[in-house]
Amino acid sequence: GDSVTQMEGPVTLSEEAFLTINCTYTATGYPSLFWYVQYPGEGLQLLLKATKADDKGSNKGFEATYRKETTSFHLEKGSVQVSDSAVYFCALVNFGNEKLTFGTGTRLTIIP
Amino acid sequence: KAGVTQTPRYLIKTRGQQVTLSCSPISGHRSVSWYQQTPGQGLQFLFEYFSETQRNKGNFPGRFSGRQFSNSRSEMNVSTLELGDSALYLCASSLVPLAGQGSEQYFGPGTRLTVT
Numbered sequence: 001g002d003s004v005t006q007m008e009g010p011v012t013l014s015e016e017a018f019l020t021i022n023c024t025y026t027a028t029g030y031p032s033l034f035w036y037v038q039y040p041g042e043g044l045q046l047l048l049k050a051t052k053a054d055d056k057g058s059n060k061g062f063e064a065t066y067r068k069e070t071t072s073f074h075l076e077k078g079s080v081q082v083s084d085s086a087v088y089f090c091a092l093v094n095f096g097n098e099k100l101t102f103g104t105g106t107r108l109t110i111i112p
Numbered sequence: 113k114a115g116v117t118q119t120p121r122y123l124i125k126t127r128g129q130q131v132t133l134s135c136s137p138i139s140g141h142r143s144v145s146w147y148q149q150t151p152g153q154g155l156q157f158l159f160e161y162f163s164e165t166q167r168n169k170g171n172f173p174g175r176f177s178g179r180q181f182s183n184s185r186s187e188m189n190v191s192t193l194e195l196g197d198s199a200l201y202l203c204a205s206s207l208v209p210l211a212g213q214g215s216e217q218y219f220g221p222g223t224r225l226t227v228t
Contacts, residue, residue, distance in 0.1 A: 032215070034216075042221055043116075043118075043202055043219040043220050043221040043222045044204075046218065046219075049216065093210045093215065097168075098167065098209045098210040099168055099170070099210065100147075100155075100157065100204075100210070102154060102155040105154065105155075
């Protein structure tokens with residue numbers, strides 16, 4: 001079945017550091033890929049998405065590129081802020097399996 | 113446009129009781145999905161409804177059930193509560209069922225259920 005693997009957390013960075021959170025997936029066909037973010041005490045917010053190979057999703061300074069050859073969708077941001085502290089989830093939806101399959105989440109803490 | 117709303121936000125129940133959670137999707141969205149979030153199991157899909165029909169169901173026991181009304185609002189019910197049912201229950205809506213290409217789900221804030 002479909003699965004998503006995220007890098008283990010927690011991740012702690014200083015403000016203005018470069019962020020990478022790794023995400024790889026296992027799925028047949030051509031799934032759509034997503035990053036969601038969850039702030040403390042809240043639900044999930046869609047951060048960005050990509051629907052086909054080599055697509056780049058971007059939002060709020062975050063980027064992720066759909067790499068079919070490496071089955072990856074790594075999240076990056078050039079300069080993180082304290083307000084980026086949250087839990088980040090990588091997820092996929094595959095054709096014919098109409099649900100989100102999530103990774104385990106990566107807790108990110110940014111210190112001033 | 114208002115987002116996905118869930119009621120109640122917090123709930124405390126006793127083992128053996130039953131509970132009903134409610135979800136109102138974004139206006140115009142006809143598909144509603146439910147997910148359970150726990151520290152141990154992460155985010156797991158419960159079921160999805162579209163046009164009042166359950167289209168997809170996750171690997172949960174029959175104690176977990178749901179329904180969707182003609183206005184797209186949805187409820188989920190858990191009967192004979194167990195301690196392990198303590199979780200954050202998230203509702204998500206989309207215009208149409210997720211189909212692997214372009215569809216997006218938008219989540220509500222969740223209902224925090226504690227079973228004692």
